[in-house]
Each structure stands twice: as structure tokens, then as C-alpha cells.
Amino acid sequence: MSDIFSVKEETPAAYTLKFKKPFEYDGQSYTELTFNWDALTGEDSLAIEAELQAMGKFIVSPTFSGEYLVRMAAKACTPPVGQDLLRALPISDYNRIRSAARSFLLSTEQ
Structure with a gap:
């Protein structure tokens, strides 16, 4: 019965x-x-x-650190880019990437 409530x-x-438009x-x-x-x-x-x-x-919680998340995204990007490119994005695009990185980290903390 407990398997019913076990959701992965x-x-x-x-x-x-x-x-x-192209960046x-x-x-x-x-x-x-x-x-x-x-990866x-x-x-x-x-x-x-x-x-x-x-x-x-110094980072207390990587999941909530913009500095950590932007570097994490740069390492995960294909093709490879530097974190300077991500910082140069319009804030709306930067926030989407940062939110995706944060969502990934949160999903792995269970």
C-alpha cells in the first residue's frame, strides 16, 4: 500500500x-x-x-546563489560558453536559465 504514495x-x-531574436x-x-x-x-x-x-x-546554499548558478549553467551549456556570456543576456533570459538551474538542483535534493 505504501508504494501508492511513493512517487519518483x-x-x-x-x-x-x-x-x-539571435543573441x-x-x-x-x-x-x-x-x-x-x-553532464x-x-x-x-x-x-x-x-x-x-x-x-x-562564500556560498552557504548553492541552490540560491546567483553566482553559483550562473557558473553551473556555463559548465552545463552546449556549446560551451563562459559565464560572462550568460551575464550579458537580457535579464529575462538570464532569469529563465537561473531558474532552470535552481529547479534542477532542487529536484536532486530529495
Whole structure:
């Protein structure tokens, strides 16, 4: 009977943001960005934390840190992009990516 209430949620393993118009950055044009969250590893997470610590920024909860999430998204992006590109996006697109990264982390904390 307890199996009836045991529901396993699917994790959002990937997210694709399609731009309304091409986004130009550093001589490149992007029509979409895809983020493969499942490709990330514990080593990626530790590298992000180490980078932030080296900058004097300490993260209490990666799930709610914009600095952590933008770096996580850059590591998950295919094709690879730097976090500087993500920071240059219009805020509405940046927030969609940040929300997708946060949703993925929240889905894995169960």
C-alpha cells in the first residue's frame, strides 16, 4: 500500500532556451542555448565553489546563489560558453536559465 504514495519525480536533465531574436556576443550569434544538467559532476560543483572562494565569495546554499548558478549553467551549456556570456543576456533570459538551474538542483535534493 505504501508504494501508492511513493512517487519518483523526473529530474529536468536538460533545458533549452530559444531566443526570440539571435543573441550576439563577442562576434558570435546564438539562436538557442542548451544546458545538460546531468553532464555535471561533483568535481564541477567543487570547482565552482573553489572559484568563488578564491574571489572571496562564500556560498552557504548553492541552490540560491546567483553566482553559483550562473557558473553551473556555463559548465552545463552546449556549446560551451563562459559565464560572462550568460551575464550579458537580457535579464529575462538570464532569469529563465537561473531558474532552470535552481529547479534542477532542487529536484536532486530529495
